[in-house]
Amino acid sequence: MSFDIPGTTLFDGAQARKGYALNKMCFSFNEAANRAAFLADEDAYCAAYGLNDRQRAAIQARNVLDLIAAGGNVYYLAKFAGIFGLDVQDIGAQQTGMSKDAFKAMLAAHAK
Amino acid sequence: MSFDIPGTTLFDGAQARKGYALNKMCFSFNEAANRAAFLADEDAYCAAYGLNDRQRAAIQARNVLDLIAAGGNVYYLAKFAGIFGLDVQDIGAQQTGMSKDAFKAMLAAHAK
Amino acid sequence: MAQILGALCSSHVPAIGRAMAKNLQQDPYWKPFFDGWPPVHRWLADKRPDVAVVFYNDHGLNFFLDKLPTFAIGAAPQYTSADEGWGIPQVAPFRGDEDLSWHLINQLVAEDFDLTTCQEMLVDHAMTNPMHLMYPDERWAVRIVPIAINTVQFPLPSARRCWALGDAVGRAVRSWQSDAKVMFLGTGGLSHQLDGERAGFMNKDFDLAFMESLIHDPQWATQFNTHQLVEKAGTQGVELIMWLAARAALGDGATLAHQNYHIPISNTASGVMLMDAR
Amino acid sequence: MAQILGALCSSHVPAIGRAMAKNLQQDPYWKPFFDGWPPVHRWLADKRPDVAVVFYNDHGLNFFLDKLPTFAIGAAPQYTSADEGWGIPQVAPFRGDEDLSWHLINQLVAEDFDLTTCQEMLVDHAMTNPMHLMYPDERWAVRIVPIAINTVQFPLPSARRCWALGDAVGRAVRSWQSDAKVMFLGTGGLSHQLDGERAGFMNKDFDLAFMESLIHDPQWATQFNTHQLVEKAGTQGVELIMWLAARAALGDGATLAHQNYHIPISNTASGVMLMDAR
Ligand SMILES: [Fe+3]
Ligand SMILES: [Fe+3]
Numbered sequence: 181m182s183f184d185i186p187g188t189t190l191f192d193g194a195q196a197r198k199g200y201a202l203n204k205m206c207f208s209f210n211e212a213a214n215r216a217a218f219l220a221d222e223d224a225y226c227a228a229y230g231l232n233d234r235q236r237a238a239i240q241a242r243n244v245l246d247l248i249a250a251g252g253n254v255y256y257l258a259k260f261a262g263i264f265g266l267d268v269q270d271i272g273a274q275q276t277g278m279s280k281d282a283f284k285a286m287l288a289a290h291a292k
Numbered sequence: 293m294s295f296d297i298p299g300t301t302l303f304d305g306a307q308a309r310k311g312y313a314l315n316k317m318c319f320s321f322n323e324a325a326n327r328a329a330f331l332a333d334e335d336a337y338c339a340a341y342g343l344n345d346r347q348r349a350a351i352q353a354r355n356v357l358d359l360i361a362a363g364g365n366v367y368y369l370a371k372f373a374g375i376f377g378l379d380v381q382d383i384g385a386q387q388t389g390m391s392k393d394a395f396k397a398m399l400a401a402h403a404k
Numbered sequence: 405m406a407q408i409l410g411a412l413c414s415s416h417v418p419a420i421g422r423a424m425a426k427n428l429q430q431d432p433y434w435k436p437f438f439d440g441w442p443p444v445h446r447w448l449a450d451k452r453p454d455v456a457v458v459f460y461n462d463h464g465l466n467f468f469l470d471k472l473p474t475f476a477i478g479a480a481p482q483y484t485s486a487d488e489g490w491g492i493p494q495v496a497p498f499r500g501d502e503d504l505s506w507h508l509i510n511q512l513v514a515e516d517f518d519l520t521t522c523q524e525m526l527v528d529h530a531m532t533n534p535m536h537l538m539y540p541d542e543r544w545a546v547r548i549v550p551i552a553i554n555t556v557q558f559p560l561p562s563a564r565r566c567w568a569l570g571d572a573v574g575r576a577v578r579s580w581q582s583d584a585k586v587m588f589l590g591t592g593g594l595s596h597q598l599d600g601e602r603a604g605f606m607n608k609d610f611d612l613a614f615m616e617s618l619i620h621d622p623q624w625a626t627q628f629n630t631h632q633l634v635e636k637a638g639t640q641g642v643e644l645i646m647w648l649a650a651r652a653a654l655g656d657g658a659t660l661a662h663q664n665y666h667i668p669i670s671n672t673a674s675g676v677m678l679m680d681a682r
Numbered sequence: 683m684a685q686i687l688g689a690l691c692s693s694h695v696p697a698i699g700r701a702m703a704k705n706l707q708q709d710p711y712w713k714p715f716f717d718g719w720p721p722v723h724r725w726l727a728d729k730r731p732d733v734a735v736v737f738y739n740d741h742g743l744n745f746f747l748d749k750l751p752t753f754a755i756g757a758a759p760q761y762t763s764a765d766e767g768w769g770i771p772q773v774a775p776f777r778g779d780e781d782l783s784w785h786l787i788n789q790l791v792a793e794d795f796d797l798t799t800c801q802e803m804l805v806d807h808a809m810t811n812p813m814h815l816m817y818p819d820e821r822w823a824v825r826i827v828p829i830a831i832n833t834v835q836f837p838l839p840s841a842r843r844c845w846a847l848g849d850a851v852g853r854a855v856r857s858w859q860s861d862a863k864v865m866f867l868g869t870g871g872l873s874h875q876l877d878g879e880r881a882g883f884m885n886k887d888f889d890l891a892f893m894e895s896l897i898h899d900p901q902w903a904t905q906f907n908t909h910q911l912v913e914k915a916g917t918q919g920v921e922l923i924m925w926l927a928a929r930a931a932l933g934d935g936a937t938l939a940h941q942n943y944h945i946p947i948s949n950t951a952s953g954v955m956l957m958d959a960r
Contacts, residue, residue, distance in 0.1 A: 185913050187880030192836040193479065193506030196747060200523050207746045209767045245879070254877035254917070255742040255834050259767030267697070268949045272881040283882060284946075290884040291945035297635050299602030304558040305757065305784030308469060312801050319468045321489045357601070366599035366639070367464040367556050371489030379419070380671045384603040395604060396668075402606040403667035470803070471749050474796040513837040516846075518752035518796035521835065525748070557799065559791040568794075 191253045199251020205229035206256035215263050244271050303365045311363020317341035318368035327375050356383045406580040409451045410661065410680040411588040411654050412444060413647040414537065416530040419670035421492055424536055440664025440676040441537055447661060447678055448538060453587040455501045456546040457573060459646040460530040460591040461555040473520035474561050475569060478550040479505035483527045495532045501547035504580060508549060511576035517569060525550065534591045555642055563633065564626040566645040570652025590650030592643025596672035605638045606673045611665065614644060615677055618651045619660050657682035684858040687729045688939065688958040689866040689932050690722060691925040692815065694808040697948035699770055702814055718942025718954040719815055725939060725956055726816060731865040733779045734824040735851060735931065737924040738808040738869040739833040751798035752839050753847060756828040757783035761805045773810045779825035782858060786827060789854035795847060803828060812869045833920055841911065842904040844923040848930025868928030870921025874950035883916045884951045889943065892922060893955055896929045897938050935960035
C-alpha cells in the first residue's frame, strides 16, 4: 500500500511480510548475549535468521533507509542501532542526510 | 466467582491467578524434553516452576480434581496426563469415580 | 471478487487423529463417525475451494496465559503442527494465504475487532484433524487463514460477538479482490465436558436444536451467554461458537448440504455439518 | 466504589531515562522539561492515588510480530522492566493490582473489547519513564494495571476505538467495588517521527490544539483516521491515542490542573498534562 506522506513508510501488512526475518533478528537484540553473538559473527547470525540479500546488505551498510525499504520496523531497528551506541538523533541525521548537529538544530527550530 | 453448574469449575480470573505456576509447568509439557526432565526429577521440576504445596501434592497424587481445585486448567492438565499415556476417558473416569468401562458406558448412553 | 462456496463445521477431538493414524475408519466404534465424511469429500471434489478461513480454538499449543488473545488471526506463509504433549505424529504443513490474511486484518480492525495478528503460529489438533478428515491423503488443496477464538480462559467472547466476527469476516471476503473460491471451516464441539465431576456430560437435544438453528434461525444461539452455553453444552461444548462464526460468515441464507451426528467419539458428541452459501 | 482522581499524560522517550540516570535535571537542555514535573509531584503528594491504570505502547520488548495484540492488558502480580537493546539500567519492579485487572477484563470483554490478557508481562520505557518521573526515588506509591495499545504495526486501532476503550475502562473503574483511589496515565507523543526522510518532523500547532481539545472538546481527535494522525503528528506522534484513552477514562468533564510543553527532547515534542476528574 503506497502512501502520500512524503518520506514516510507505514509499517503495514506489506512491510510486515517483507521484513519478518529482519525484524525477528532485531527483536532478538533485546538480549545482550544475542548482541554479542551478532558482533562475534555477523554473517552467521544473519544467516541463522534467514535474511535475504537485500536485508543482509542493508545490515552490513548500517543504513536505516535501506533497512526500512527491506521491511524493517523502526522499533526493532532501534535495537540494532543500539548495538553501535547510536541514538535516535544519529539515525535521524543519517536518514535526512544531515550532520547530527544540523539535525539537532532542525529539531530545535520546531520550537518556534 | 462461584458458579451454579454442579461439578463444574469455570477457569476464570480467580482460577487463573491461583493456578499460574501449575499451568505454566503443564504448558511446558508440549515438549518431549520437558516431559523427560519431569520424569527424571519430579521434585526439581516442580520446584523450578514454583508450585505451591497444594499444587505439588495434587501433581504427586496425579489427581485431576485436586489439580483443578489448585487452579489447573484442563487444557494444560491434559498435557500432564499425556505423560502417563492417560486419555480424556481415563481422566473422566477418575473425576467421576467410575471405572473406565463404566465411564464409557455412560458416554454411550447419551446417544439415546 | 472472491466467491464464497459454503461452510463446513466439524468436531475436532484428538482421538480422531489417533483413529486415522491407526486406520480405524471401518472399526465398529469409529464407522458411524467416518461414514459422515464421504459426502464432504464429494463436495470438495466438486466445488474445489482455493482457500479455507478456519475458525478454531487453540488448546494451549501456540498460546499460553502470558499472552492469551480473545481473537487471533494468522498472517503467515505457512503453518505447522507440533507435539501437543502426547507425542502425536505431525501432519504436512499448511500453506497460508497472506493476501487474504492482511485483507481481513485491515477490514476487521477498521470495524473495531481488536485482533492479535500472528506472523508465525503453530496450529493444533483443532486445525489438523478437520483438515485431515477433509483431505485424508494430507494433500491440502486449500490455503488457509486461521482465526483462533479463546475458549481457554473466561471471560470468553460472547456468542453474539463471535457471530459479529464471522459476519464481518464474510463481508470482508466478499470485498476481497481475488478470483479465489473460499470456504469457511468451524471446528469444535459439539456438547462435551472434560473437567470436573460433570465430566462426560453431553446434551443431544441441545446439539440437534443448535444444528437445526444454523439453517432456519442462525442467530438462535446468540441469545445465550457463555454460562448458559456451558450449562447446555458443557465446558468444552462452548466450542460451538466456532460453528456460529463460520455460519455467520456465509451471510444471509444457507442451505444444508449434509449433516451427521453421532454419540460418542471419545468424550464428545460429534457433529459434521456442511452448508452451501446462497 | 473506587474513586477516580484524574489523569496524567506524558511523553516517554528513552532519553528521559538516560537523563535521569545522569542527573541532568538542571542541565540547560533538560531543565525546561523537568521543570514541568514539580506540580505533578505536589498533586501526587496531595491526592495519594493507590492504583494507576496505564495506557501505553510496547516498543518491541514484550510483544513481537508473532503475537501482536491490538489491546493487551496485564493481569500479573508484578511487572518488571528489562534490557530493551541498549543495556539501560532496570528500575524497581512494579506491583500489579490483579483485582482491578480482572474486573477490567470481565467488564471490557462483556463490552466486546477483544483483549489479549497477560499474566506475565515485561514493561518498557513507556511505563518506566513516566513512573520514574512521577516518583523520582523509584518508590512507586501506586499499584498498576498496564494496558498496551498497538502502535507498531498498521492497522492501528482508530482514535475513535481508543476513546471507546478508555471510556469503557473509566466506567469499569467506577463500578469497581473498592475504596481505592485510581488515576489514569497515558504515555507517548507528542508529535515526533523517528523513521524515514521525514525523521525529525514535529507539529507544535497540532500538539497545542490537541492538548487544548482534551479539556474543551475531548473527542476532537477522534475525527482523524490513523493516516491523518501520522500526517499531523508523525509516525510516532500517533502515540497520542494513549492520551486520548486516558482522557476518555475520566468521563464527562475534566479540569486542567497543570500542563507543560517543550521542544525538543531527543527527537520529540514533549508534553505533560495533568487533569482532575470532575
Ligand atoms: Fe477442543
Ligand atoms: Fe514511544
